Amino acid sequence: MRHLVLGTIAALWAAGSLAAPAASPLSAQFKSGDLPDFDAALQTRQSAPASLRQTADTQVSRFGFRSQYDSRLGMTFLWAKKGAEVSTLRSSLTGQALHEATARHFLARHASALGLSQSAINDAQLFDHQASANGPVIQRFRQRVGGVEVFNRDISVLMDRNSRLVAIGGYFASQADATSLAAAKYSLSAPQAIVKAFANLGGKVSGNFTAGATKGAYRTWARPAGQGDLQLEADPRVKPVLYALNGKMVPGYYIELSAATRDGARQLDYGYVVSAEDGSVLFRKNLTTFETATPYTYRMLADKYGVPYDSPLGNGMEPFKKFDYTKSVPRKDAASRLITQSASNKISTQDPWLANGATSTSGNNVKAYLDLASPNGYSPARGDVMATTTAANTFDYPLQGDVDPSTTPAKNAAVVNLFYMNNWLHDFWYDHGFNEAAGNAQVSNYGRGGVEGDPILAEGQDYSGRNNANMSTPADGGSPRMQMYLFDGLVTGEFKVLDPASLAGKFTFGTAAFGPQSFDLTGTLQLVDDGVAPNTDACTALTNGAAVAGKIALIDRGNCSFAVKAKMAQDAGAVAAVIVNNVAGSPIAMASDNTTTVSIPAMMISLDDGNAVKASAGPVSVHMQRNPAVDLDGTIDEGIIAHEFFHYVSNRLVGNGSGLSNNQGRGMGEGWSDFNTMLLQVRQDDTQVKTNPTWNGAYSVGGYVLGDYYFGIRRAPYSTDFAKNPLTFKHIQNGVALPTTAPLAFGQDGSSNAEVHNTGEIWANVLWEAYAGFLQDGRYSFKQARSKVQDYIIAGLKMTPNAPTMLEARDAILSVADATDDADFMIWATAFAKRGMGLGAVGPDRNSTDNVGVTESYVVATPTP
Numbered sequence: 001m002r003h004l005v006l007g008t009i010a011a012l013w014a015a016g017s018l019a020a021p022a023a024s025p026l027s028a029q030f031k032s033g034d035l036p037d038f039d040a041a042l043q044t045r046q047s048a049p050a051s052l053r054q055t056a057d058t059q060v061s062r063f064g065f066r067s068q069y070d071s072r073l074g075m076t077f078l079w080a081k082k083g084a085e086v087s088t089l090r091s092s093l094t095g096q097a098l099h100e101a102t103a104r105h106f107l108a109r110h111a112s113a114l115g116l117s118q119s120a121i122n123d124a125q126l127f128d129h130q131a132s133a134n135g136p137v138i139q140r141f142r143q144r145v146g147g148v149e150v151f152n153r154d155i156s157v158l159m160d161r162n163s164r165l166v167a168i169g170g171y172f173a174s175q176a177d178a179t180s181l182a183a184a185k186y187s188l189s190a191p192q193a194i195v196k197a198f199a200n201l202g203g204k205v206s207g208n209f210t211a212g213a214t215k216g217a218y219r220t221w222a223r224p225a226g227q228g229d230l231q232l233e234a235d236p237r238v239k240p241v242l243y244a245l246n247g248k249m250v251p252g253y254y255i256e257l258s259a260a261t262r263d264g265a266r267q268l269d270y271g272y273v274v275s276a277e278d279g280s281v282l283f284r285k286n287l288t289t290f291e292t293a294t295p296y297t298y299r300m301l302a303d304k305y306g307v308p309y310d311s312p313l314g315n316g317m318e319p320f321k322k323f324d325y326t327k328s329v330p331r332k333d334a335a336s337r338l339i340t341q342s343a344s345n346k347i348s349t350q351d352p353w354l355a356n357g358a359t360s361t362s363g364n365n366v367k368a369y370l371d372l373a374s375p376n377g378y379s380p381a382r383g384d385v386m387a388t389t390t391a392a393n394t395f396d397y398p399l400q401g402d403v404d405p406s407t408t409p410a411k412n413a414a415v416v417n418l419f420y421m422n423n424w425l426h427d428f429w430y431d432h433g434f435n436e437a438a439g440n441a442q443v444s445n446y447g448r449g450g451v452e453g454d455p456i457l458a459e460g461q462d463y464s465g466r467n468n469a470n471m472s473t474p475a476d477g478g479s480p481r482m483q484m485y486l487f488d489g490l491v492t493g494e495f496k497v498l499d500p501a502s503l504a505g506k507f508t509f510g511t512a513a514f515g516p517q518s519f520d521l522t523g524t525l526q527l528v529d530d531g532v533a534p535n536t537d538a539c540t541a542l543t544n545g546a547a548v549a550g551k552i553a554l555i556d557r558g559n560c561s562f563a564v565k566a567k568m569a570q571d572a573g574a575v576a577a578v579i580v581n582n583v584a585g586s587p588i589a590m591a592s593d594n595t596t597t598v599s600i601p602a603m604m605i606s607l608d609d610g611n612a613v614k615a616s617a618g619p620v621s622v623h624m625q626r627n628p629a630v631d632l633d634g635t636i637d638e639g640i641i642a643h644e645f646f647h648y649v650s651n652r653l654v655g656n657g658s659g660l661s662n663n664q665g666r667g668m669g670e671g672w673s674d675f676n677t678m679l680l681q682v683r684q685d686d687t688q689v690k691t692n693p694t695w696n697g698a699y700s701v702g703g704y705v706l707g708d709y710y711f712g713i714r715r716a717p718y719s720t721d722f723a724k725n726p727l728t729f730k731h732i733q734n735g736v737a738l739p740t741t742a743p744l745a746f747g748q749d750g751s752s753n754a755e756v757h758n759t760g761e762i763w764a765n766v767l768w769e770a771y772a773g774f775l776q777d778g779r780y781s782f783k784q785a786r787s788k789v790q791d792y793i794i795a796g797l798k799m800t801p802n803a804p805t806m807l808e809a810r811d812a813i814l815s816v817a818d819a820t821d822d823a824d825f826m827i828w829a830t831a832f833a834k835r836g837m838g839l840g841a842v843g844p845d846r847n848s849t850d851n852v853g854v855t856e857s858y859v860v861a862t863p864t865p
Contacts, residue, residue, distance in 0.1 A: 034268065035201065037661045038284040039152075042803060042847040044072055044246050059113065061167070063818065063825065063861040064839050068808050070846055073171050074115045076801045077808050079815070080165040087163045100126055103139035103157035106165045114155070115174045120145075124155070124172070128437045128449075130798065135791055136160055136819035138798050143172045149217065151241040151254060151273055151283065152655050152802045158795075160819040167815035169799040169808070173244030186251055186276040190238045191221060193253040196279045197272035203230035203259055215477060216451055230266070233376050234258040237478055243273050243282045251276040254658075256287070256474045260464075264374030267464045269472040269481070271658055285661045287651075288472040296354055297340040297394040298420050299413070301401075301636075306339045308421055308638045310681045311704035312401020318681045318709070319689055319697030320717065325710040325743055336399045339420075347427035351446070353419075361387045361395070361419035364443045364455065365426045368419035370411055370635075371459035371483070378457075387415035395419075401704065405461065405486060405633035414635040418458045418484065421638055425645045425676075426456075432787070433794035439476040439652035451477030456648070458482045460635035467705075469634050471644040473651035475658070480648040484641065487705040489629025495578075495603055496623045498522070503612060503620065510587035510604035511626060514563045518628040519601040523575055525613060525620045526551035530568065534558075538565040542572040549573030552622065554613065557582040557604070563596035576601040576624055580610025588746075601626065637704045639677040646676035653797035654804065662803040663754060663849050667732065670760025672793070675767040677701050678718060679790070682771070684782040695772040696721040711745040714761050720772050725765055729836030729843075732759045732806070734850040754851040762835065763806065767793070769831035777827065788824065792816055807843045814861075826860075833860040 059067040061079035068077035089105040091098060107114065107121045124141040131137045137159040143150035155170040188196070191209035198205065207224025214220075217239040223232040237256045242249040252275045260267040273283035301309045309315050314334030321329060342352045354363045361368040369378045370385040378384050390396045397413035404410060426440065434440050437449030445452035454477050462483040472481045495509035529535050531543035539560035542548055553569035557579050566577040577600060581587050587604035603624055605613075613620050634640050650672045651657050660669045678699055691697045698719050700712030710717055715738070719725040726739040737750045752758055767789075774785035796813035804812075810832050817825040832838055836856035844853040 034286055035284060037286060039661050039803060040282045041245055061818065065811060065814065065861060068811060075113055076171050077811050078110060078113060078168040080167060085165045096129055099129060099131055099137050100139055102159065102163055106157055110168060116172055120172055130433050136795060136816055138795055140798055145242055145249065149241050151243050152658055153244060154802060156799045158799055158815050158819055166819040167799065169812055170801045188276045188279055190253055193274040193276060194221060194236050194238065194255055196274045197255045197257060200281050201257060201259060201268060201270060204228050215453065218477060229262050230259050231262060232257065232259050241273060245282065250282065252282055256478055260375055264464055267376060271474065285658050287474055287657060288470045295340050295342045297338050298416055299336050299396045299399050300339050300420055301334050301336050301399055302339055306341055306344055308424060309334055310639055311637050313704060315683055317703055319686055319692045319699050320710045321689055321691060323691060329709050331402060333401050338396060344424050344427040347430045353423040359389045361415050365441065366419055366422040366456045366458050368415050368422065368458040370415055370461045371463060372461060373463050385411050385415060387412045401636060404630050414460045414633055417636045418460045421641045422456050422458050422645060425642060429649060432790040434649055439656060441480055453477060454479045456480050456482060460484045461486055461633060469640050469644050471647040473648045473657050475656045476652060482644050484635040487632045487634055489631050490707040491626060491629060493626040494623065495605060497620060498623055499621045500616060500618055503616060507605050507609045508586055510589050512562060512590040512602035514592040515566060515598040515600055515602045518626050520625045521576060521601065522623045523552040525554045525578065525622060527554045527614060528569060538568040542568055545572035550575060552576045552578055554578050554580065556580050561593040561596065562590040563593045563598050566598045566600060566602045567596050570598060570600045574600060579604040581607045583607060632705045634705055639681060639701055642677045642680045643673040643701060646673040650797055654800050655802040659802035662846055663756065663851065664806050664844065665804050666756040667759030668763045668806060668809055670757050671763030674701050674760060674764040678768055679786065695775055698724045715744050715747045715758065716742065718765050718768050720769055727762055727765065729762060729841060729856050730854045732762050732851040733854050734852065754849065759851060766831055766835045766837060769834055770828050773827040773831055803846055805843050805846050807841060810837055829861045833858050
């Protein structure tokens, strides 16, 4: 055994290349599917001192919000007491040095409430600082003991421009934990810890890891050639850390793994902390939930200022323009134009996107390409595509939506779009505080802090999936990876009753992911009977096969997969299958079960239409048609790109890739990302739309690829109008039925409210309520209102504790507003209260997976003298 040598990172790498130990037995239960996030510190029953709970109850902001306390972690968000808490520090320092010293002074003043020792305050590393001209001062610290980082233990100090303390967010491990280090020992080397983590992920290696390059606290380890079906796609990146658990500091390694199965069907990116004492997994997080310059010219779907359109259909689809949500909006491509710039006008530094003489879509912020074949990463030999210039300093490829994305011009145009959008978003957020020191992604950080060498890897038309998108976010210094996919084309066709005349007409229909994807047939419906109650669900072989043969089988939904139902009809000789929904509302798209082979067409009709058909006295003849569909490319849907981009922003700003590890944190991650899409889509002239006179219309996310510009991919559109979006704080809890006062796309029974996208809807809509409040505030122009909200979003993320609760994240934003402007505070407080997160609201436990435990409050906080 080796004793831990604190303060010398090199000593922790001393073991070098070692033979891989046997695979961890923990891996057996995780052979298939993605693994749940895990944080051992949140599973412990250890209790923080009760005195801190009492302090939280008495430490109240001037607006009445109480400090936040966690029974395992102690104080997690401390509001300054009512009144102006000013610094008494006497110092000759100025500028940033004074800001840092003042922040440490406030930490010392509140050391007892925060459970801090003076040595913990002295040893803490300042890793990010923000002092905007008209906003607050934020100093962010990471705990270190003996020079080694304590994993996921960060504290942010918020002050106003007059050095008044407003709040302290986050938490350190206690001094009592730190005293345990005397007996800490490293029994495992870094390579052995990598093998333990990879085994937990479901993989194994037969060779040795060899030491690679070091960068800061990290070292890469070259992966061996001998691997099983699950292969490491990149050399693991490792750094030694300390992990606070059950009153002690456990020495360990933080490890980032990128792996995929040989067939590319599963792609996994995870961050681990593995104990160096016994090899146990302490933490696991899925990282996916990506000089004077010569101007370059890009063909883009953008306005004359270079601001991207919402989608290939332009800006005319948001907000929804019809008063009836069931009405469709015609699709019409927007015209593209050539945009010339070296950087956008959104960034003060004017850092160039491309170096002089560059000829491909690989720049300082982004490396964009189409990843068309396994394994992951850019490889022209496999057919991957990186767009090259069409003329000097010019990328001019025809860019259109609703066209075949598989053609060479469409592929190149998609890459250029992906490159442009990621660069534009980089600039859009930079001056609001997401810069190098805050952990943004760049090849070169220009000496401004942070860890460089980590441009975004933006992968379009990715081979590894369909009908989705994702962003993987390692810690600063590791490249985030954005994966954009192709989507199934929009379905056109019809389900039409021809006879009897009493039923004649077109019905709404849902399609099937199995069976033929295009067809045109006419036939007579025949209700099935399988002889087993309820008889008409076709979950077993049909007993009325003779009657069904040559007919279109009419089948009730329920009790088995859609594909099994169609297969039973097929086996009986049916020419097609029609499933009748068993719940009110529109028919749905029917997923495949991936095991049943179906060769006949299938559609779904609604419960009401199905009942009417079954009640008919005579035969019912129908026409079923589904036309061939051309894939749609998510790589050119700017709203989806914006959503994925902000996953990396929120993940970097909260815990440096590891902070959004709990269910509420992941849910808010989805919400922050949806809100980034809204920041792109909401335009100054939107109030000219008749359905949106006071910013009360309906906005969607994902409308382009789904063809639904009312709901998009969410249960309700984003709206300040309860008649369009009735969801409030309590609807993050599983088992709380959704309101019936507004149309909803799905999830009415509330059984999946805690699913992260559903939880994220609540958070995003609160952010939209606040943004709409700023837009209606006479103090600000449209651009000023948007800029102010961006400032608050970034600063709020910097004040948000790791593994946050929604109320902690609420308080993080409110504290920044408190430090900036009382009227701004009231806009935010009113927005939170409107959706049930007002003064006195109670939220779920930090580690809850069902989000049960909400008590709503609609009380709006008001300032006290």
